[in-house]
Amino acid sequence: MGDKILEFVHSSKGKMLFQALGLPVPPQLKRAKGAYEDKSLSGVNALVGASEPGKSVEAVVKALDAMGASLRVSADLAGLEGVKAAAAKAKVEVSLSQADNGVPEGAYVFDVTGAKSAADLRALYDFFHPRLRKVPANSRIVVISRVKGDTKSVEQETAQAALPGFIRSLAKESGGNGTTANLIQVKTGAEGAIEGALRFFLSPHSAFVTGQVLPVVGAPKGVKAAAFSAKPLTGKIAVVTGAARGIGASIAEVLAREGATVIGVDRPADESTLGATMANIGGVVCPLDITEADAGKKLAAVAKEKGGAIDIIVHNAGITRDKMLRNMKPHLWDMVLDVNLGSIVRCNEQLLAIDGFAPNARIVCISSIGGIAGNAGQTNYAATKSAVIGYVDAMAHELAGKGIAINAIAPGFIETQMTAAIPVVTREVARRLSSLSQGGLPVDIAEAVTFMASPLAAGVNGATLRVCGQNLVGA
């Protein structure tokens, strides 16, 4: 397991060889070393722009200030007045920055929610164009736009619809040095939840997330976007299925890092591996095949023993049984459909029926870019992973009324036993064909799941976020 080429490239011999051959060197991503910190942007220059003053840029300015960033507005570019007005209102200091003054920024945030026409989009060009030759390695770019339908005219809707294409292209241009570029689409009235999403996208916790669009639509009933607190999952009970190894084990570790008590679930045959994983994080070992008819009820009972209802459930357990559809035996179809999809739906239904979820619970399902792009030999698997995306979308509205949020994470190529089994050439292509030219690590998925499970994502519901280094498969 592991990416030997990436290791070699970053050795001194490897770097020389790659440079001599003129081959692109995959960037060394800067990942988080520990839990979320309040002043996560302390020492970072953040350039902010806005196409016009308004609530959303006010929220951006306040959030960056709360994170400890040094705020800058561009002396020579558009967006100056909008930011200055927001900063004056929030009593936050901003300094002027020249594109060529030799002190580059590490974070770039442009609020384009005010753009009402194609002509207004010129502000984006003016903001980014003079800076892009000097973006430091592992920088963060975030654009804020409106969610689909949250506009007053066709012209405005059309202008806002430009942003996904813009950000996906900018991410492809910027990934060479580990820089990420993502779009937050904010609904009018949900501006208070921008800070949480910014904390994720502007931090090393999102090192493998780039070229993505995240709608911030507002919190479920009774949930308020709260100010940052360290270890926000303290006192929460989190169930993780498939937690013995791979991505699930990493999810369990990162949830525990942020304070959660984790109940790790895996097949009874994997109890000893699960035990070792849980021992490291003080978690609870729950040997259970999640396809059992009453698995949801059993999980509720285990959570009750630990003192309460389930605050977080991560439906991570998943299997592949690859065969071309023409050669696939019916039991392989049924097995994959039941583990990856049927068990999730059944479990949630049972938990909802018996009040097994705590108020304001958060459900996170694991999809896959295979469910978006499709894969020869994976009709069964891709059907389930595509269905998961539809499921979270369909359930979000109903659950929001109960105070519960449901979202999905769609991993790309991640270095695990599942991907180690892929034939070597296919594996190498899948790894490199991305904006960051490498596969992700289980911790990259764990970080995104933990974001979705935490109050940082209070305004996110019904969304699927791809964590794939902007893999071209499924782009």
Ligand code: NAD
């Ligand atoms: P993995 O095979 O390493 O781990 C999956 C875990 O789920 C195992 O511990 C397994 O025992 C457990 N499991 C399987 N069936 C179960 C059942 N019936 N009851 C309880 N536990 C069960 O896989 P992984 O690579 O860590 O994948 C985790 C999730 O991420 C899966 O849903 C997978 O589809 C998804 N995913 C992975 C990748 C990747 O690149 N590895 C890409 C996209 C999506």
